[in-house]
Amino acid sequence: MSKYVFYYFDAKALGESSRLLMAYGGQEFEDRRHTDEEWPAIKPKMLFGTVPLLEIDGKQYAQSKAISRYLGRKYGLVGDTPEDALEIDQIVDFLVDFRLKAEETSPRLMPDAAVRERNYAAYSKNVFPDYLEKLNAIIVKNNGHLALGKLTWADFMLAGSFDYLRNLLRMPDLSTKYPAFQQVVDNVYSIPQVKSYADAAPYTEE
Template identity: 65%
Template sequence: MLALVLSNLTVWPLNKLIMSKIVFSYFDVKGWGEQCRLLLTYGGEEFEDHRFTHEQWPEFKPMTPFGQAPVIEIDGKMYAQSLAISRYLGRKYRLVGDTPEDALEIDQNVDLLIDLILKAGQIYREPDAARKESLYAEAIKNVFPDYLERLNSIFSKNNGHIALGKLTWGDFVVAGSFDALKMVLPMPDIEKKYPAFQKVIDNVYSIPSIKAYSEAKK
C-alpha cells in the first residue's frame, strides 16, 4: 500500500510539471502567422517566436511538412496550416463554444473571411498590371462589397465578435489577418466604412496579454 501511495505521489506531480516545448515559425511579418501568435499569447504559452527572413526561407522550407509557413513545433513534431493551428489552439484554450454547432458557426464565418482574402489575393498576385487593374475594378464594384457587408453584419450581430456573441478563436483570425486583408484589398478605410471589423480587432487587442504583446512589438 505504501509503495502504491509513493508511486502515485511520484508520477502525478511529474506529469503535471512536464511542459510542452513549442516553437512557432513564420516570416517576420503579421501575414498568416499573427493570429497564431496572438492565440499562443492569449493562452499564456511559453513559446519560441521563430521569425525568419525571405532570404532564410529556402533553407527552412524543406524542414516543413508541406513546404509552407507558418508551422508550429510541439515537442519536436511539426504541424502546418495557419487555420488548423488556430483551430487547435482555440480548442486548447476553450475558445470554440459549447457544442458542435457552435464550432460549425465559428468555422463557417471564418471561412467566409478567408474566401474574401483568397479572392483578393488571387488578383493581387496577377502579374499583368493592366489585367490586375481591370480585375480589381470589377471586384471592388461587384464582389468585395458583398463579402464586407456580410461580415460587417455578422460582427455587428455578435457584438464585435465573429460568432456566438463572445470571444472565440475566430476573433483572433480577424485581428491577426486584417493587415493581410488590407494589403490585398485596395479599398481605403475598410474599418471606417465597415466599423464592426475594427470592433472585433479592438476586442482582441484590449485583452491585457495581447495589448502587452502588441506594445512590445512596436
C-alpha cells in the same frame, strides 16, 4: 512544459492569429520570423513546404486554420456544442474565401500587373462589397464578434489578418467605413496578455 516554436515570415498575414492565440493562452513560444531571402533554405524543412508551422516538442503541425483551431480549443475559445463549432468554422471559412479572392489582386501573389489590376477593378465593384457587407452584418449581429456573440478563435483570425486584408483591398479607411471590423480588432488587442505581446512584437505593415 512543452516547447513551442512558431515559424512564419516577418509579417502578420496568415501567422498573426496563432501568435495572438498563444499570447492569449499564456503560452511561451519561440517566434521564428524569416525573410523572403531565407525562405528557400527553410522551405524543405517544413512539413508541407509551407508556413505557418507550429512545432511542439519537435513535432511539426501545419496549416494556419488548423493551428488556430487547435489553439482555440486549447484555450476555451470555442462553443459548447458541435453546432457552435460549425458556426465558428463557417465564418472562418468565409473569411478565408474573402482573403483568397483579395489575394488575386496582390503583387506578391499575382505578379502579372495587367491581370492583377483587371482583377482589382472587377472585384472592387462586384465582389468585395458583398463580402464586406456580409461580414459587417455578422459582426453587428454578434455584438462585435464573429460568432456566438462572444470571443472565439474566429475573432483572432480577423484581428490577426486585418492589416493584411486592408492592404489587399487597398482600403486604408476600412475601419472607418466598417467600424464593426475595428470593434473585433479592439476586442482582441485590448486583452491584457495580447496587448503585451503586440506592444513587444516587431512592427510589420501587414
